[in-house]
Amino acid sequence: MLHRRHGLPDGWEAIAGRVGWWHCFTADEQAALAEITDWLLRHKHWEAAHDFALTDEITVTIALQAAMLVLGLATDDFREVSAIIVYPSAMQSGGVSAGPISGTVSDGMIPVLGEAHSSRGPLILAWDETIAAAHHPGRGHNVVFHEFAHKLDMLFDDIADGTPHLGGRIEPAHWVTVCTEAFDALQAGHHRPPLQEYGATNPAEFFAVATESFFDVPRSLAHHEPKLYDVLRAYYQQDPAARPQP
């Protein structure tokens, strides 16, 4: 039974209903997602950049998609997330990329869709990209999945190295073998759909990109990259390909 919780605003169900993946979860899963969303709204610092203003639509849409990542994990696995700062659209980043883990790497003026800073630094998101992915799932791009995945990667060691805390669920050597094979192929310029080419940047970006595919185009990933899908399923303790699809 869904009901209003302390951090969830009135009307949150309608906002959740516009997130494409919401309808793919069972009632029990929706209740769990609502609980995690509520926790994120109450325990994280939410802020809008510049002249932008936060709305319930913005915070609930972001928190709910982040909640999907930890549905099979502990909510506290997001303890590296201190603050979420939302920009109306892609931030222009001049010179060297602003963060260690940015959405785009370039040395020119480039649009950055999101960033996840280390050492409990803020997570930065572009709202237009966030809402587009939320309302039109299945394209393999989701900046919320991407940036929150970096924060899971940083858990315990504060290092984004492409290997999150595996918790004994996967043999680390097996994880590394599977991920390295796909990462090396991307680096060599091979096309490995549905993985985005940006995953070739470094192992941390590979994990973030793989997470986007795992949650946003799970059946495609399971079909094209079954070994990678299996290690991600073991890590996240979810089987999104088995769910109804949006």
Ligand SMILES: [Zn+2]
């Ligand atoms: Zn990234």
